[in-house]
Amino acid sequence: MTEKFTAQVAVIGGGPAGLVSAIALAAAGVETVLIARPAQADPRTTALLAGSVTALTTLGVWQACLPHAAALTEIRIIDDTKRLIRAPEILFAASEIGLDAFGYNIENRYLLAALFARAATLDKLTRRSDTALALESDATGVTVRLGKGQVRVRLVIGADGQRSLCRASAGIGTRRRTYPQTALTLNVRHTRPHHGVSTEFHTESGPFTLVPLPGRSSSVVCVLDPVRAAELSAMTDNALSEAIERGAHSLLGPMHVVSGRGMFPLAVEVADSIARGRIALVGEAAHVVPPIGAQGLNLGLRDAATIAEIVAGARREKSDVGSPGVLASYQAQRHADVASRTAAVDLLNRSLLTDFIPAQGARGLSLYLVERVGPLRRALMREGVMPAASQPRLMRGEMV
Numbered sequence: 001m002t003e004k005f006t007a008q009v010a011v012i013g014g015g016p017a018g019l020v021s022a023i024a025l026a027a028a029g030v031e032t033v034l035i036a037r038p039a040q041a042d043p044r045t046t047a048l049l050a051g052s053v054t055a056l057t058t059l060g061v062w063q064a065c066l067p068h069a070a071a072l073t074e075i076r077i078i079d080d081t082k083r084l085i086r087a088p089e090i091l092f093a094a095s096e097i098g099l100d101a102f103g104y105n106i107e108n109r110y111l112l113a114a115l116f117a118r119a120a121t122l123d124k125l126t127r128r129s130d131t132a133l134a135l136e137s138d139a140t141g142v143t144v145r146l147g148k149g150q151v152r153v154r155l156v157i158g159a160d161g162q163r164s165l166c167r168a169s170a171g172i173g174t175r176r177r178t179y180p181q182t183a184l185t186l187n188v189r190h191t192r193p194h195h196g197v198s199t200e201f202h203t204e205s206g207p208f209t210l211v212p213l214p215g216r217s218s219s220v221v222c223v224l225d226p227v228r229a230a231e232l233s234a235m236t237d238n239a240l241s242e243a244i245e246r247g248a249h250s251l252l253g254p255m256h257v258v259s260g261r262g263m264f265p266l267a268v269e270v271a272d273s274i275a276r277g278r279i280a281l282v283g284e285a286a287h288v289v290p291p292i293g294a295q296g297l298n299l300g301l302r303d304a305a306t307i308a309e310i311v312a313g314a315r316r317e318k319s320d321v322g323s324p325g326v327l328a329s330y331q332a333q334r335h336a337d338v339a340s341r342t343a344a345v346d347l348l349n350r351s352l353l354t355d356f357i358p359a360q361g362a363r364g365l366s367l368y369l370v371e372r373v374g375p376l377r378r379a380l381m382r383e384g385v386m387p388a389a390s391q392p393r394l395m396r397g398e399m400v
């Protein structure tokens with residue numbers, strides 16, 4: 001007797017990594033069910049690097065994002081510590097590696113709206129506004145119990161964020177390190193133009209980053225010790241605007257806070273395995289990194305593009321899309337990218353926090369070399385935008 005399945009794949013979680021996974025699968029003809037509970041307000045913005053923008057363009061999502069996005073043509077890093085050994089200022093220009101922009105910055109609410117709108121147009125994608133309560137994998141599939149009813153699929157894509165039920169159900173542990181840091185996020189209007197330059201001030205408590213938004217506005221990610229973050233967050237708009245302008249050394253002139261404030265305690269966390277027992281993890285269910293160098297979601301979108309490509313291939317060959325071979329291939333293709341990015345971001349963040357002089361010296365020397373040695377700087381930029389270890393088809397402008 002042939003077993004009845006609701007769909008081939010269930011994607012659990014309607015954040016950006018889950019939505020991109022579901023859209024890519026359905027656009028490739030894979031019957032997919034997206035289990036997404038109603039979105040909560042996300043006050044953050046995301047700097048999407050060129051590969052992610054190409055993937056969203058290929059999936060028919062980017063046109064709706066573009067009016068709300070600002071191009072990032074240059075990235076400036078300024079050592080704003082008061083330490084003995086300080087790194088030189090570095091300016092990375094996209095034109096040095098033949099690009100118009102490293103990527104674009106967009107408010108998450110616009111990105112999510114564009115993704116939900118695209119998801120609604122795909123015949124092969126069924127959307128369930130629900131919460132996954134329990135998952136049970138067996139030899140032929142996974143049963144997912146929902147708030148209302150259940151679904152039965154060959155493969156689950158766990159896109160359910162940091163406290164992932166999918167990860168726990170697959171019996172996958174994590175290595176997690178919390179930092180004594182909280183990111184305060186907000187958007188500001190300013191009087192001077194940003195000219196597409198994103199500026200990252202490295203301070204003793206972490207990075208303070210201004211990222212362009214359309215017009216004379218920018219998003220601010222301010223990484224601080226949790227007590228100071230709470231103090232700033234409790235300030236009036238006027239007092240906070242002045243504090244942010246001081247942090248930015250008035251680079252963009254007087255500032256005015258314009259939108260909701262977000263507070264995000266920081267950690268680095270990596271799952272021991274990215275897939276097991278017919279459950280594949282994408283995005284923050286698989287890895288969490290602090291907001292330095294815009295790595296987090298860009299890494300998550302490469303997960304989404306990779307699993308969609310492997311599953312679409314298995315479907316074309318009429319084989320089981322949740323087989324051990326599919327999961328092993330996903331694990332093999334994602335390992336180097338995830339391991340190298342999480343380690344690099346963790347190291348960079350810890351080198352800012354440390355009072356250990358040799359570590360500060362090593363950081364200063366590395367940045368000095370990057371500043372002085374053109375080929376090294378260009379290699380670093382290319383690697384940042386399009387990592388050699390991971391170039392899924394969507395990131396190259398091809399459908400999965």
Ligand SMILES: Cc1cc2nc3c(=O)[nH]c(=O)nc-3n(C[C@H](O)[C@H](O)[C@H](O)COP(=O)(O)OP(=O)(O)OC[C@H]3O[C@@H](n4cnc5c(N)ncnc54)[C@H](O)[C@@H]3O)c2cc1C
Nearest residue numbers: 013015016017046047131132160161283284291296297298
């Ligand atoms: C301050 C800050 C700034 C950042 N800036 C950048 C940046 O510039 N560039 C970048 O690339 N990255 C950035 N990141 C990282 C980026 O925000 C995250 O990587 C991204 O939001 C993770 O997306 P996700 O889809 O994996 O998870 P989430 O956005 O957390 O989505 C998970 C979804 O799953 C749902 N869910 C959970 N459990 C269930 C369940 N049982 N059933 C159904 N649904 C469920 C949740 O409701 C949620 O909608 C930043 C992070 C921080 C903290």
